[in-house]
Amino acid sequence: MSQMKIRVEDAVGMVLAHDVTEIRRGEFKGPAFRKGYRIRDVDVCHLQRLGKRHLYVLKIEEGFMHEDDAAENLAQAFCGPGVTWKDPPKEGKIALVAERDGLFKVSVEALERINLLGDIMCASRHTNSLVRTGDTVAATRAIPLVVPKPLVDEAISFAMAGEERLLEVKPLRKARAGIVITGNEVFTHLIEDQFEMVLRRKLQCLGSEVIGAILAPDDTEFIVDQIKRFLSEGADLLLVTGGMSVDPDDVTRQAVMKAGGSDFVYGSPVLPGAMFMISSIGSVPVLGVPACGLYHEVTILDLVLPRILAGAMLTRRDIAAMGHGGLCFHCRECRFPICPFGK
Numbered sequence: 259m260s261q262m263k264i265r266v267e268d269a270v271g272m273v274l275a276h277d278v279t280e281i282r283r284g285e286f287k288g289p290a291f292r293k294g295y296r297i298r299d300v301d302v303c304h305l306q307r308l309g310k311r312h313l314y315v316l317k318i319e320e321g322f323m324h325e326d327d328a329a330e331n332l333a334q335a336f337c338g339p340g341v342t343w344k345d346p347p348k349e350g351k352i353a354l355v356a357e358r359d360g361l362f363k364v365s366v367e368a369l370e371r372i373n374l375l376g377d378i379m380c381a382s383r384h385t386n387s388l389v390r391t392g393d394t395v396a397a398t399r400a401i402p403l404v405v406p407k408p409l410v411d412e413a414i415s416f417a418m419a420g421e422e423r424l425l426e427v428k429p430l431r432k433a434r435a436g437i438v439i440t441g442n443e444v445f446t447h448l449i450e451d452q453f454e455m456v457l458r459r460k461l462q463c464l465g466s467e468v469i470g471a472i473l474a475p476d477d478t479e480f481i482v483d484q485i486k487r488f489l490s491e492g493a494d495l496l497l498v499t500g501g502m503s504v505d506p507d508d509v510t511r512q513a514v515m516k517a518g519g520s521d522f523v524y525g526s527p528v529l530p531g532a533m534f535m536i537s538s539i540g541s542v543p544v545l546g547v548p549a550c551g552l553y554h555e556v557t558i559l560d561l562v563l564p565r566i567l568a569g570a571m572l573t574r575r576d577i578a579a580m581g582h583g584g585l586c587f588h589c590r591e592c593r594f595p596i597c598p599f600g601k
Contacts, residue, residue: 261314261315261316261317262314262315262317263312263313263314264312264313264314264315265311265312265313266302266305266311266312266313269297269302269305269315270297270299270301270302271296271297272296272297272313272316273294273295273296273297273315273316273403274291274292274293274294274295274296274297274313274314274315274316275293275313275314275315276293276314277289277291277292277293278290278291278305278308278310278313279308280308290304290308291305292349294316294325294326294349294350294403296324296326297313297315316404318404321406321407321408322404322405322406322407323400323404323405323406323407323410324403324404325349325350325399325400325402325403325404325405326346326347326348326350326400328350328378328400328405328410329347329350329351329352329398329399330346330347330352331410332352332378332380332400332410332413332414333347333352333354333398335413335414335417335418335423335424336354336380336396336398336417336423336424336425337354337423337425338422338423338424338425338426339426339427339428340356340357340360340426340427340428340429341354341355341356341357341396341423341425341426341427342354342355342357343355347399349399350399350400350401350403351397351398351399352397352398352399353394354394354395354396354397354398355392355393355394355395356389356390356391356392356393356395357391357427358391358427359389359390359391359427359429359430359465360388360389360427360428360429360430360568361386361387361388361389361427361428361430361564361565361567361568362382362384362385362386362388362389362395362425362427363385363386363422363425363426363427363428364382364383364384364385364396364424364425365417365420365422365423365424365425366385368416368417368419368420368424369382369424371416372413372416372417372424375412375413376401376409377400377401377402377405377406377409378399378400378401378405378409378410378413379398379399379401380396380398381396381397381398382395382396383395383396384601386561386564386565386600388564388595389427395425395427396425428568428569429568430464430465430466430567430568431466431567431568431569432465432466432467433461433466433494433495433567434466434469434492434493434494434495435457435461435466435467435468435469435493435494435495435496435497436468436469436470436471436472436484436485436488436489436491436496436497437454437458437468437470437471437472437496437497437498437499438471438472438474438484438485438488438496438497438498438499439451439453439454439471439472439473439498439499439500440473440474440475440476440481440498440499440500440501440509440510441475441476441500441501442476444473444500445473445474445475446475451473452552453499453500453547453551453552454471456551456552457471457497457499457547457551458471460559460560460563461497461563464563464564464567465567466495466567469488469491469492469493470488470491470493472484472487476501476508477509478509478512478513478516479513481501481509481510481513481517482513482516482517485498485513485514485517485539485544486517489539489542493542494541494542495543495545495566495567496539496542496543496544496545497544497547498510498513498514498545498546498547499546499547499548499551500549501513502533502534502535502546502547502548502549503533503548503549510535510546511524511535511546514535514537514539514544514546515537517539518539518540519537519538519539519544520537520538520539521537521538521573522535522536522537523535523536523537523572523573523577524546526558526577526580526584527577527578527580527581528557528558528561528580528581528584528585528600529584529585529586530548530550530551530553530556530557530558530586531548531551531557531558531559531584532548533546533549533550534546534547534548534557534558534559534562534577536562536572536577538571543566543571545559545562545563545566547559554586555592555594556586556592556594556599557586558580558584560594560600561580561584561599561600580600583598583599583600583601584599584600585599586599587599
């Protein structure tokens with residue numbers, strides 16, 4: 259990279275090698291144009307009003323890229339479906355935003371490899387975060403003014419090496435959910451059920467609908483019949499509550515298995531939510547919600563449900579990985595998801 263002196267009229271498209279100061283008495287004193295700025299047609303008159311007839315510009319040698327060009331190339335590679343950018347890069351930085359509502363996904367291993375390269379960087383939200391259209395989900399920048407092109411190319415190759423891009427927002431499907439609330443005490447109305455209200459709210463907030471909710475006693479065959487009924491009515495998601503512990507009359511897991519459940523994962527390293535269950539009947543996910551779902555604002559269900567609606571079928575390994583960050587602080591004022599839980 260070297261400098262050369264050139265007439266202002268001939269500088270369009272070239273890069274400033276120094277700041278250009280502007281002074282407006284009583285109003286402003288500071289850089290009107292900063293080092294590294296790429297001159298545009300509309301800037302020529304402004305520079306001339308500042309008394310500039312010549313400028314020192316950078317000559318970028320072959321094999322190197324200006325910071326803004328590098329940032330735009332990186333953004334192009336990093337943005338997968340549902341992620342884009344609105345504003346052009348500024349001083350080598352560009353913000354990436356969600357193009358739709360959904361679940362934000364990051365290829366964490368690829369992101370780490372990119373950030374190990376040096377001279378370029380990308381910072382993102384946590385993977386599996388719920389986002390809204392227009393939310394900033396990540397930002398990338400070239401750190402020096404001029405970046406070696408092979409470095410940028412290497413980062414791009416890391417971002418595009420897998421089946422999915424580095425950053426993506428997966429849409430949430432609109433599930434038709436059936437809810438089976440088990441327990442002799444609620445079935446006989448000895449206590450008033452509150453699970454239905456809690457689960458309806460969580461599902462509706464994610465854009466899904468509840469096609470029905472039924473109370474069931476601690477009776478395996480009764481629960482099996484209700485599960486099969488919801489499946490026959492077109493439910494593509496089932497939530498069963500209660501009967502998740504190890505007491506002799508807790509038969510919910512056995513009922514799910516008898517109804518055709520497979521791929522069982524019972525127990526999780528998340529608190530609240532240790533007695534959580536996940537299974538499937540054919541292609542229909544079945545989530546077993548423990549009693550903590552009644553007493554805590556946020557549980558493992560809030561971590562798992564968006565991922566299920568985004569199309570994931572979680573394995574025991576996926577659930578095991580939730581232990582890191584899976585301890586809720588039970589704050590007096592819950593601010594989830596603006597907190598460490600699930601991160």
